[in-house]
Amino acid sequence: MEISSERVRQERQRRGWTQQQLAEIADLSLRTVQRVENQAAASNETISSLCAVLEIPREELLRQDVDALAYQKALRRMRWLLSAAVVAGAAMGSGGMLLMSYLLGSG
Numbered sequence: 001m002e003i004s005s006e007r008v009r010q011e012r013q014r015r016g017w018t019q020q021q022l023a024e025i026a027d028l029s030l031r032t033v034q035r036v037e038n039q040a041a042a043s044n045e046t047i048s049s050l051c052a053v054l055e056i057p058r059e060e061l062l063r064q065d066v067d068a069l070a071y072q073k074a075l076r077r078m079r080w081l082l083s084a085a086v087v088a089g090a091a092m093g094s095g096g097m098l099l100m101s102y103l104l105g106s107g
Helices: 005-014 019-025 030-039 044-054 066-106
Strands: none
Touching: 005 030, 005 044, 019 030, 019 044, 030 044
């Protein structure tokens, strides 16, 4: 699978690790880490190991184009807004019904 070699390198260097240290911590071969950083290719098992050791979500390591990431963020935002709108609508509807029953009951 194609992954973000830049992100792996960045996370490794942020921790001050060599490629050999990352390989040992992730239980991978040095050659595998080199291939990941140089060719941006990794197996599912390698991706899982790197994500666990580097403590980053799998989605952030998998290479995606910018448009796909922007779409996913927008979709999450829309889901949140839709949920908020449903709750607000229910609260307003209930409040309106209570107000109507109060006004009609006191007349």
